[in-house]
Amino acid sequence: MKSLRNTALGLALGVATATTAFAEGHSKSLTIAIVNNGHMINMQKVAEAYTGVTGVELNWVSLEEGVLREQVTSDTATGGGQYDIINIGMQEAPIWGAAGWIEPLEFGAAYDIDDMLPAMRNGLSHEGTLYAAPFYGESSMVMYRKDLMDAAGVTVADNDSWDNIKAAAAAVHDPDNGVYGACLRGKPGWGDNMAFVTTVVNSFGGAWFDADFRPTLESDEWKAAINFYVDLLGNYGPPGSEGNSFNEILALYNEGKCGMWIDATIAASFLEVDGVAYAQSPNAGNPVGANWLWAWAMAVPAGSPNSEESMKFIEWATSKAYIQAVANHKDFGWGSVPTGTRASTYASADFQAAAPFAAAEMAAIESAAPEATDIKPYVGVQFAAIPEFPEVGTAVAQEIAAALSGAKSVDEALAASQAAADAIMSEAGYY
Structure with missing residues (x-):
């Protein structure tokens, strides 16, 4: 098990690979609305190292599922600007993207979007454009x-x-x-x-x-x-x-x-x-x-003044580097990584050994018929x-x-x- 210092070092390399690093001393603050499920709660701890590397302060608003949907929908539809990053799912992403409520997402080559499970990518896209990136997916x-x-x-x-x-x-x-x-x-x-x-x-x-x-x-x-x-x-x-x-x-x-x-x-x-x-x-x-078939995903409300920083965080938080950071974290490990998003996760021998449910989960995702x-x-x-x-x-x-x-x-x-x-x-x- 790696120490916290080594985990942070590994995270730094992941950030450099998956995102454009911030200039030294550059500091921003992002407010992120998340559902109060386990993987989202874990992210708050894992992302402490992200703040250490980038200088970006992360303010978390953790809400029960129904309350989250109500507040995020209201704020996004009216352009309220309360949140820089929001948790949404497959019901909202294509509709809100088509309506111009959320920004299209574009990531660097290292993100490896082709590693994303097709069911998740398709469900979070409108006319081939990705509008929300899956933090975890499920059937x-x-x-x-x-x-x-x-x-x-x-x-x-x-x-x-x-x-x-x-x-x-x-x-x-x-x-x-x-x-x-x-x-x-x-x-x-x-x-x-x-x-x-x-x-x-x-x-x-x-x-x-x-x-x-x-x-x-x-x-x-x-x-x-x-x-x-x-x-x-x-x-x-x-x-x-x-x-x-x-x-x-x-x-x-x-x-x-x-x-x-x-x-x-x-x-x-x-x-x-x-x-x-x-x-x-x-x-x-x-x-x-x-x-x-569902994914809890991360999106950027249209017109956000912090959209550039928000997309960099989403790019990291839904990347292979993030999954590795959870796997290496002293409090978590491979059995706690967010699943249902990337083929490379299921191909990992370490994940297969730690997750007896892996084959059943993948079979369920692949058989879902939206x-x-x-x-x-x-x-x-x-x-x-x-x-x-x-x-x-x-x-x-x-x-x-x-x-x-x-x-x-x-x-x-x-x-x-x-x-x-x-x-x-x-x-x-x-x-």
Whole structure:
């Protein structure tokens, strides 16, 4: 393990390679809005050496996922100028790039953009121009306690049926001893509960909109999927699931309270319990869209007075040099590097040795299908890449959470969802 001094020296070389070094004594300050997930939190520590090398002070604004989206969207859309660098994802990047809200990104040859996984590069681009660089990428998969499953005499397979998943959850569900069969997202938000819920709907053969972009939220597929979701989590999930999203479930899992968790592949980097195994996402007959595709990426709001310095930081923070800096850091190592972005990470023998989830994560990313199909007319797996989707998704998320908590029946929640979505899409002029 390298010392902090050596790590900083290695970082200095990485900065010189991946970015244009700042002149001696040149100092700037950047304000960076980030989601409060593990890899982003780690970046604050790793980037201390970046400040030492470049003189650029980094002011971090770490926000819960839903709050981040709301604040960043508002500030960027109005040109508020509160942030120099923002965390956004695949839903926003192409739309905001096309609208001129964020700057196109161009990096030096040493950045090796061809090393970026095609799914990530394509999802963060508009008409071939990259508008956000992926800090980490992900799909979704089943992360289950194989030790508990073995003890209960049940198995979980790749692309398993939902019926088998429910049977496995039931077999290990032991609330008297603090173990819940399935921990799943329930907290309302288009990127919270609806990220997972949409993949369930996809796997039942449903979609958000028909070919005319009319909402289809009272279809047989949506009703079947939401009834299944509410039943599975209501019977075999932890109490108060309507308040749980990624960070809450990660904490539950690491306390040994979850038999399985179907969520972002990136979670595997932060699991601290023994006996974990991985499987590709389940489905109810339609495997297309059963696992999502996402990246938390870094972008520069248009018109930022610090855009040059911001792009230099993004170039470093999403580079091979950054991944190596995390791998060499005294507090982290190869098991903690951000994943889902670069082919070279998965080709590393050191990473493969430290990350038992690597093959499952790559398989999930490669099998994700964001393209429009005969079932859905839009790009996106767990979201629709249209400007109106965040508003639609947020409205529906509240209704699904109400169904999960028992405040509404599934039919009532979907009827209200349909009405809300129809009003939004009609006002937007789709029909």
